[in-house]
Amino acid sequence: MLTAEENEILTRVGPQTPMGRMMRRFWLPICTSAQLPEADGDPLRMSLLGEPFVVFRDTDGQVGVLEELCMHRGVSLALGRVEQGGIRCLYHGWKFGADGTILDTPNHCNARFRERMKAPAFLVREAGGLVWAYIGPKGRQPEFPHYAFMDGPSEHGAVIRLNTPVNYLQLFEGGVDSSHVGILHSNQANPTWMNDEFTAREDEDFNPGALASGDNAPTLDIEDTAFGFHYVAKRQGPPAADGNPATSIRVTPAILPVTRIIPAPAFQFFVFEVPQSDTVTSTYIIAHGPKPIDRAEIIRIMGLKEPFWNDEDCDFRADWANRLGQDRSRMKDNWTGFDGIEQEDAVLAMSMGPILDRTREHMVAADRAVIHLRARLLESVRRHEEGEAPIAHGLDLADVRSLPDTVIAQDDRWQDLVPGNLRTGRTAMTDKARP
Template sequence: MLTHQDNDMLCHVGPGTPGGTLMRRFWHPVCTSAQLPHPDCAPLRVRLLGEDYVAFRDTHGQVGFMEELCMHRGASLALGRVEEGGIRCLYHGWKFNASGAVMETPNHADPKYAARMKAPAFPVREEGGIIWAYVGPRELQPAFSRYAFMDAEPAHRVVLRINVACNYLQLVEGGEDSSHVGVLHTNMARPGWKDNEFSRNPDVVNPAALASNDLEPALKIEETAFGFQYVALRKTDDPRIRNARVVPFIVPYGRIIPAPEFLFTVLEVPEDDTHTSTYIVVHGNAPVTEETIIGLLGLNDQRYYDRKNCAFTASWADSFGQNRELMRESWTGLRGVEVEDATIALSQGPLYDRSREHLVPADQAVVRVRRVLLESVRRAMQNQQPAALGLDLSGVGACDSQLEEGAAWQDLLPSHRRTEAA
């Protein structure tokens, strides 16, 4: 369990908070490339770390990321016109380019005045189907961290954004909790559970397709430069072999989950204290389609996902669409990996009080997430380097493999020990 003080330190991410200080040291996904589909398309309103921004793609395809409210009189630029190389406020026509330079001030047409002004704009990168921004102190801007999915062929990669109305840490902890996979995702993880007969799910895209029926994995954890990695060791029919599922935690909110033929990179980006944008990037050595992943996650049902606004829409209004009759054959009465994960996180409330919980050994990775984040917060507050900052993360992955007795599990992903500054 966490104290109230430590829980607040990790969960609150607004300006001036300890958690917000940590978060503002990193580059963050702010939208998908698909949300700004072409030059001069409609701008996008973005909520990040308790503050409001606007993202736009100019006439030349360059992305700008700025404070939402116009520096002149505070009207929202998310309502503005994107045209002729910039974004123009509707109120008085002030126009800004992607770097924040003032291009025109029609109600005070003095070019010398415009040349002295600059709107609050932030560094931007577009990589791997995601638009990233850095909103922290300019003097502390780190190197941009690359992930393996950024080098995947576009046909071999799917990028999704799902906005969930709860604190980011609830979603992070769920993702680092290996023991929940065989229980919450029972129908996908352990087909045949109703008849007490385990048969492996043959779906090579499904990250919940476990290779073992063991619901009490033994966990081993190792700190790394990017945070930590853990292995969940599950029993197999051969006592000399364990199933080894290795998952990293990348400060401040990243993880990579293995499926038989693909990797799922998941980034739980805080919009504010009670809203999170989950970015899921699936990539591998074979083609994969968005429709396949949407269906796997259970997001092809309009009761759960508004694809236009990227919003997870299920709520307590209808008990998250849970079908009690279906529970005769379905463990949860829900359908899809993300539907189950998001529903559980939302069921904890918008911001969960961890001082009330009772932990067991299977929760070791969850405890380590908190410990690593608390240490990273303290380091950030002291202007020291938190874990993962500025690292090249392209060698960080995950695996679900067989491990012979006496073998070192760390050797399954030796690149994790070699991860270093970009």
């Protein structure tokens, strides 16, 4: 159980909060590249860690991230014209480049005025189908992160975004909670649950809910790493060929401050729970693997469809007027009355309210990874407040992996199956970012 003070520290992400200050030391996704499909296209009004921004792609295809309100008189640049190498405010025509350079001030024809000031602009990079921004203290940004999904052909990955009106931690905690997979996601994990039997799901190698065991009370082993921690969920497996007991294991890394990697039989699911504000979270899901992947199939298995979600505004919609969209007439053969992994996760997080009061919980052994996530986040905040680097700051993360359900002998070391997680601790190679 957390104290009220600890819960406040963990959930508040504004500029003047301990968690907000720590998170601002990292590169974070602010939108997908697909949301800016063309040069001089419509600008985006985006929020990140409680602050408003405008994101646009200029004539040369370069992405800019600026403070939303025009530095002249405070009008939103999200209404502006994107043209001829910059974004122009509708009010008085002031025009800004992607790096904040003032390109034009039609109502004040003084070149020296333009040259001595710049609009508040932020470091930005594109990689892995995402637009990343650094909005922390100037000159203190880490090297740009490198994840495995940034490598290989684009058809081997699929990027999805959804914006859910809840605090980021409710979603992040669900992502490191292995015991809920075989229960909440029964239809994806065990297609014969309604017959009180277990049947392994072997027809979808892109299914992150597929389990190899019907044991819903896994034993957890947790190990701290340079990037945060990883843990193994051990479930009772079928006997080995020699008749000795065996264990089915699944390994999940938690990369601070907002990332986890969920395994599927043939793919890795990189999930970022990025706070837009204290009560709205942008979830970025990147499915990535050694072969082409069908994005439409990922959307289907995630349950992302109308009326809950669309691929244009990416907002997740559900409310209590219709029981958050639950169809109870289907619950004889559908465990939840909902469809798909992410739909179920988002709806249950919303059912907790915008920010959960964790002082009222009653935790059990299966919640150990959730408890550890909170402890590591609080430790990272403490380090940063004391002038140290936060956990995972500046690491090369290319070798970090999850492990799908794998049967091992009881005395085998699970860590040997994810060696990259243990050696990840070196800083990223130098990689210059555009100011």
